[in-house]
Amino acid sequence: MNFYPGPSKVYPQVKDWLNEAYDDGILSIQHRSQKFMQIYESIVKNLQKKHNIPKNYTIIFTSSATECWHILNDNFGNDTFSKINSYHFYNGAFGKKWFEYRKANYPKTSFGIEFDINEGINEKLEDKFFQQIPQNDYLPNIICLCQNETSNATQISQKTLSEIRQNRQNDFIFVDATSSWGGQNLNFSDADAWFVSVQKCFGLPAGLGIMALSPNLIDFYQNEIQNKSNNDKPTRYNQLSFLLEKANQFQTTYTPNVLGIYLLSKVMEFVPNISVTSQKLEKRATDLYDFLEENGYKILIDNKTVRSQTVLAIELNEPKLSFLKQKAKENNIILGNGYGKWKQNTFRIANFPQHTDEEIEILKEFLVAYASA
CATH class of the missing domain: 3.90.1150.10 (Aspartate Aminotransferase, domain 1)
Structure with missing residues (x-):
């Protein structure tokens, strides 16, 4: 019995699903094939139905939650977005790593706010810390949160997330939900970017990440790119414009973990609301x-x-x-x-x-x- 908090126990049905994948030829399908797109689309529909993800959010597959850090960092910190500040609230190892990763790339616009493990981020709200962060309609900030800090077993409640959303409606909120998405009833409308790895609450082997992006975040990105760049042709496989283009076709930008995506589709068929x-x-x-x-x-x-x-x-x-x-x-x-x-x-x-x-x-x-x- 595996109670490690990731990678952890996998659903016992995985054994049968692996055999089905082999027998049905899933292991050999191309990621541009109709079959793959059907699997991708079925996951999106079940995430909307069973996890209450808004239908106007875009679902993107990655290799891990850590790669999501990289994608968000790379696409919302380059020259086009060089004046955007990011504020990282953390009380443990994973939130701190996320902050340090961002700061290493953008030291002048990355700020870390550490809070005590028993204090909770609520205290920062009561101190009106968020009100001290500049806010305007033209230059949003990015607020980064670990909804569930796996290193010390703390969480930010759904109520607090909703309060943050209400306080910072002009900013973008990014949430690491690695140990909660799939296990907790999250209100995805309260943030603009959510990401997770499947080896925790999805009961699957490691090697697949999921990211959900809000239409507001996507619109802002596309408008900024259009206004400030003469050429938005993809130059990197994880360039957001390329990821979005393919996601809208239920495809990925690269040859993905097809087996992992197939297993995710089986989990999403299997689990209750x-x-x-x-x-x-x-x-x-x-x-x-x-x-x-x-x-x-x-x-x-x-x-x-x-x-x-x-x-x-x-x-x-x-x-x-x-x-x-x-x-x-x-x-x-x-x-x-x-x-x-x-x-x-x-x-x-x-x-x-x-x-x-x-x-x-x-x-x-x-x-x-x-x-x-």
């Missing part, structure tokens, strides 16, 4: 947090309002941490290591849709057995 999944995971997370505390485990995050619903981080000092992980391995249970500054004193538990209640109960029995070891 996100409201059902989100409600289940939220309840299970609450039960898990209560269970852990009742059995003497210390949750890394004290503030319950910012605890993640899909990744739990438990604080444990050496040598007990190494002992617990070793015993878990002996019981065929994979616990997630800590990450970043919490690598040496935490372990993490994934609470993803593909994890069954029966597996959670087995995990609980194990944790009870070694709670006082």
Whole structure:
């Protein structure tokens, strides 16, 4: 049983879907073929239907969420957009990496705002920090957020995301939803760029990313390119104009991970509406947090309002941490290591849709057995 927060357990149906892909010749289809475009289109329709993504948002496939950083960085930071500032709010390793990646390329227009893991970004709103960021109709800012910070198991609530959207209607909001899209009921209208990797809440092997872009962001990009560039012919495979052109045809700019895209189409056919999944995971997370505390485990995050619903981080000092992980391995249970500054004193538990209640109960029995070891 794999409770690592990504790559994590895959849906058991993947085994059958792999055989189907082989038998149906999916592994050999061309990415310009009608069959591939049908698979792509089916995913888009199911994302709209089951994950409530607005129909006017454009879905683009990438190799990973990290590549989405690169695409957004490359297309909204070059000479055409050189005066746009980006503001990165972060409290953990992944948000910080995103900021550092952007700053390395655009040091004069990239700003990082770090907040405490138990504070939550709500405090920054109450301090009216966002109001201190210049805002006008002609030169929007980019606000970058990790909705679910996997390194420390915190999240930004949907309510807070909506408040940010209301406060910054002239700016563009980019959201890393790597550990939440597919597991939480997100309001995609609250941001302009969302991205995810499928090895977490989609229950699939690593190697595929998804990005959703708002029409406002796309219109702004296309207008700026048209006004400031004499030639918008694609020169790079991940140039946004090229990505959009192909996405509108249900194609990609490069030969993609066709198998991964096919498996995603099967998952999207299989899973229920996100409201059902989100409600289940939220309840299970609450039960898990209560269970852990009742059995003497210390949750890394004290503030319950910012605890993640899909990744739990438990604080444990050496040598007990190494002992617990070793015993878990002996019981065929994979616990997630800590990450970043919490690598040496935490372990993490994934609470993803593909994890069954029966597996959670087995995990609980194990944790009870070694709670006082």
